[in-house]
Amino acid sequence: MSNERMARWMGPLALAFLVSIVLGFFVFAPSPPNQNASAASVIAYYQLHGTAALASIYVIGVGLALLTFFVSALRIALTGTGGGHDWMATTAFAGGILFIGAFAVNGVLHYALIQAAHNGRADMVRTLNFLDQNNQIAVFLGISVLALATGAAVLTEASLPAWLGWVSIVIGVLPVIGGLGFIALLALPVWMTVLGFMLGNRATKTAPEGAAPPVPRTTTPTHRRLTLRHH
Numbered sequence: 001m002s003n004e005r006m007a008r009w010m011g012p013l014a015l016a017f018l019v020s021i022v023l024g025f026f027v028f029a030p031s032p033p034n035q036n037a038s039a040a041s042v043i044a045y046y047q048l049h050g051t052a053a054l055a056s057i058y059v060i061g062v063g064l065a066l067l068t069f070f071v072s073a074l075r076i077a078l079t080g081t082g083g084g085h086d087w088m089a090t091t092a093f094a095g096g097i098l099f100i101g102a103f104a105v106n107g108v109l110h111y112a113l114i115q116a117a118h119n120g121r122a123d124m125v126r127t128l129n130f131l132d133q134n135n136q137i138a139v140f141l142g143i144s145v146l147a148l149a150t151g152a153a154v155l156t157e158a159s160l161p162a163w164l165g166w167v168s169i170v171i172g173v174l175p176v177i178g179g180l181g182f183i184a185l186l187a188l189p190v191w192m193t194v195l196g197f198m199l200g201n202r203a204t205k206t207a208p209e210g211a212a213p214p215v216p217r218t219t220t221p222t223h224r225r226l227t228l229r230h231h
Helices: 003-008 011-030 038-078 088-119 122-132 137-156 164-175 183-208 221-229
Strands: none
Touching: 003 011, 003 038, 003 183, 011 038, 011 183, 038 088, 038 122, 038 137, 038 183, 088 122, 088 137, 137 164, 137 183, 164 183
16 A cells, blocks of 8 residues: 555544544443542442443554554655654654553553452452553653644644644643643544544645656557568
């Protein structure tokens, strides 16, 4: 698959991640126990909602896998468009990988919590639940790096609207403001979807211009006639 065709898939890939976040956080496992909940209440919650909580992990995991393709395509789409500032594309890619990796580690920790609750391990449940509720730092760091680098690249790219770059900057700043990181986490998939469809639309418009012209066929009718005359 060419870079242009991959760029056209960026919107659907980001939209799939958005759907996985909505399903994982708001449909399958809403209102988990807070960080100070007792071991008994945590065990009771996950024994009742354990299947749905596991489903949320798998759904978000699929979304993260698709997001890996998105951030790879984003790096290619931003490379060469920033007036010689290709480091922005590389930094955005690094932030995306950090975000995906941190989110995946959190999923592993959440899975361990569900299994501990399912097996009635009161000695482990409360500690795992506290860690599960306080493991966002790496995720927020990935959001900041990804959004800030992408916003800077968009602001130097004339073919993309400047407002999209400023929205990216705002999303990147939110995690460093106390209590607003979760807003950035919710806004990130929406922003990715808009950005993905815009980059895909740009690739669709520029693909015909970058296509190589067809090579004309060469024929030798004159030489063929001369040969017949000799005979």
